[in-house]
Amino acid sequence: MKVAREKAWDPEVAESRIRENLHLDGALLPILHALQEEFGYIDEAAEPLIAEALNRSRAEIHGVVTFYHDFRRAPAGRHVIKLCRAEACQAAGGDALAERACAHLGIALGDTAADGRVTLEPIYCLGLCAVAPSAMVDGRVVGRLDARRLDALLAEVER
């Protein structure tokens, strides 16, 4: 499976990713997405850089970073499995699959395995509600999950 390998935190690279979005109105979310794409998370050291560039307070930037579920404060595991936990997937047997994944990896939803290989996260709806239960594995969408398909995914990310 293809895994995007993010680069280590680098203030100069961060500055340039910030700069290339500055022409946008309401540039903060595009900047944060760009930084997370680059480094895999939003390093705390990015906050003063963004604050300076946007002429906003550091507290404001911190407030925005922490408001949104997407933005990570630390790098995720090498693979990220997002299991849909919303109602349509619950109706189709998603609860049992979530329990199975947690038991297999020995972690709770929202945690990263100790060896850093896998992060397991809940997600609330991928819009795949007619092929439920669904998941997203390293950006790839998977539907009609059952124990067999889930086990195959888990084996794949643990390889």
Next chain:
Amino acid sequence: MIRIYIPRDSGAVAVDADEVAAAFAAVVADRPGIEIVRNGSRGLYWLEPLVEIETAVGRLAFGPVTPGDADSILAAALAGAPHPLALGPVGDILWLKRQARLTFARCGVTDPLSIEDYRRHGGLAGLERALSLGPEAIVEEVVQSGLRGRGGAGFPTGIKWRTVAQTVAPQKYIVCNADEGDSGTFADRMIMEGDPFVLIEGMVIAGIAVGATKGYVYIRSEYPHAIAAMNAAVSVARRERLLGPRVAGSSHAFELEIRAGAGAYVCGEETSLLESLEGNRGLVRAKPPLPAHVGLFGRPTVINNVLSLASAPIVLAQGAAHYRDFGMGRSRGTMPIQLAGNIRHGGLFETAFGVTLGELVDDIGGGTASGRPVRAVQVGGPLGAYFPRALFDTPFDYEAFAARDGLIGHGGVVVFDDTVDMAKQARFAMEFCAIESCGKCTPCRIGSTRGVETMDRIIRGEDRGGNLAVLEDLCHTMKFGSLCALGGFTPYPVMSALTHFPEDFGASPRLEAAE
């Protein structure tokens, strides 16, 4: 030319449509005269990946297809021979024939990124007529069509447009709310992935109507395929001069930008979405002022759902009366209904308002996928009520659902079989609200957390009567005291579960047995 249509829709890709496409590509590699087209989805998800082979006799459908079927399907289609996965001519499939596809007329039919295909199938006729009518007449046409906001609130779209049109400002905006966060809904995603030009056309028409020159589409980050499709479509539209300083050769300017959300459900609320676009925490704004007066960056803003904007082209192309003739009561036109969850025939069913919930679930949806009896149906997403079978005669209509303490919301219908534990679902509704609350108002922020705790006590069987009274009181406070629909509507799933399924709120032994 023989064409093989294989959907690129993420719902099809999630069940291996890409692998099927690769298998067909390998089969046709050395055969000239055969082309593979990646179309949108027709919305018959239990048949995905649904492959269509177009020959001189028309488009023949096959599904659900696996990569290993590619060879035999192509051979059968070309020879006119039977095949175990054959569904016949796609236009003859009853599930499709029973629909009234206005907004979704092209979805699944065309190549989503081909402007020629779009034109050939009636695209841009709405924009052409709009340009000949002029701003005031466009607004009047949308008012007369009876189109109401498809995001959930059901506010008349034309009235919103008129308010912005009549507000004088140096800059106005069109914002498309594509933060389709409700579980059980995927119509916005399907349009953006399967017919993105119709949304762009709708936004351009809105821009001309109200005098806005800039638009934003705010798409949730959980939809990477839709974001990619919209970005690609915007590039094509710029090249084709549908966007830019002179839209379709007219004197109107319109530019469009695609923005990604960041995983906050509350940003589907319009004022929270505007805050997010401006680069802030997605905190809900108090209304008034309305976004139509003081919206994005403080300017008058039309903020509409994807389906509302994507319905504007057909309203303009066919005229208000054509659209208004569908539907019932004050719910005019068609609604793209989404059947999901534990359902045999899940998918997108666009039909005139008035179809009953029972018809949708039992007849069109074919009951549960598990084969067990249907026990509860949640309509309208995580903030929608749970309906029991006893209310299956409710017609799909804004007012009829409201009269039964429910809502149609964005048109999602999630089916549960008899293994569902309704106390658990009520607890989840509170939990979801607690996770997603923006935190601005107390009833939502604190009420949802207290709601989870109270549900836990009820589920454990502690002082059932006392805790049920607390729960009802919390729901009352949240419903009437919250700033927006997140806190205000969370009581719908909670109270409907309690009202219609009181037996699940009993003592703990029964609940454990039901698990």
